């Protein structure tokens with residue numbers, strides 16, 4: 001009998017709530033089986049952005065009361081963040097894609113080690129806890145497959161606001177002996193997490209705070225919009241200079257806010273359409289979030305059309321090689337690097353893909369090479385020489401985005417591909433298999449021990 005993991009929340013597959021206990025297996029045992037498909041064609045509604053919703057949930061700590069967040073994706077990271085908030089004393093109720101978070105009774109400012117190690121994004125509660133309590137005790141987040149994932153810039157920014165830190169047996173202990181006061185923060189690198197944590201704390205720091213060299217990702221703007229709806233005074237979010245006028249904590253209040261569409265999920269399906277031919281339309285996304293990815297799809301020989309909330313891609317001729325440099329937004333998103341590497345593996349010519357954001361984000365290359373791709377890694381460059389066909393093979397998801405790209409690879413590969421360790425995919429893609437099937441993909445999910453599909 002497969003080992004069972006206690007999981008309070010049901011993970012929803014294909015819109016039918018299924019608790020793991022009912023399935024008798026765990027996410028770690030499941031695999032995704034993909035077979036060569038004729039095409040991907042049709043429309044798919046993208047879910048709310050994982051990398052916004054997690055922070056919106058954390059921000060609800062600052063407004064004492066019941067905050068409602070809409071368009072929340074049904075993914076396992078959301079379940080973990082719900083657990084983190086409940087451990088702090090909040091109640092989290094879900095109704096479909098809507099979360100009602102009541103933080104009235106939040107009376108703890110410590111996050112447990114076992115939850116922070118499960119999900120790095122738990123560090124996003126650091127800023128809100130300091131804003132609410134003037135102190136926090138958060139387990140130091142570990143690294144992960146794609147890099148060390150340090151938080152030094154989070155700390156530097158918060159120290160400008162008067163926060164003092166010490167490390168106590170793997171926990172980061174924050175205090176504000178002289179209260180919170182605004183200041184001028186210069187980030188060495190436009191870190192998304194550091195921008196978010198300092199912005200959330202600065203909401204209630206006395207006086208003005210300026211965050212220079214701030215991250216410009218759309219999710220930052222989404223968070224600022226929610227904080228302003230809670231009573232904050234933030235300007236410039238989405239640009240590299242964010243200015244916050246502090247307000248009293250007591251004036252911050254709950255709100256209702258809808259999460260923006262997930263640009264990385266949208267980009268992943270657009271890559272599927274580019275790979276297979278399409279046309280594939282992704283709905284519920286602001287095309288301006290994907291300018292660089294759209295430009296690269298066109299450079300590779302695709303046709304792209306946009307409306308105010310959708311993007312459609314199709315391809316008639318062969319894919320052309322392209323060079324890509326991942327950079328902070330509005331540069332090419334590192335979270336689409338593996339997906340575009342997949343396109344490059346079957347493009348005409350050689351592509352050079354340079355990963356500038358994370359120090360170890362080429363694990364996808366080793367797995368796609370098992371499927372016949374020709375990829376050479378040289379430091380933070382990947383040289384990809386296009387091949388005519390990929391071959392199905394057993395492969396392993398090493399991280400969320402590489403896993404999603406491997407499933408797409410199986411659609412174009414000759415024969416059958418079995419993707420293992422798909423719990424990585426469940427972290428950030430709601431009903432990934434169901435959405436690909438709705439587009440005509442020959443994809444199924446099953447427990448690892450189940451037999452293969454009849455030949």
Ligand code: EPZ
Pocket residue numbers: 050051052054121147148149150151152153154155189190191192193194215217334335357358359400401428
């Ligand atoms: C967010 O991570 C996203 N995660 C990542 O998405 C995304 O790749 C990344 O931003 C960049 O866009 C969430 O929002 C939950 P960073 P974050 O702080 O905030 C280094 C996905 O697949 N750094 O901008 O951790 C860091 O090590 C995930 O959805 C420091 O050195 O990203 C990294 O190399 C993967 N010190 C680089 O900066 C710090 O204090 C970018 O990190 C902070 C970061």
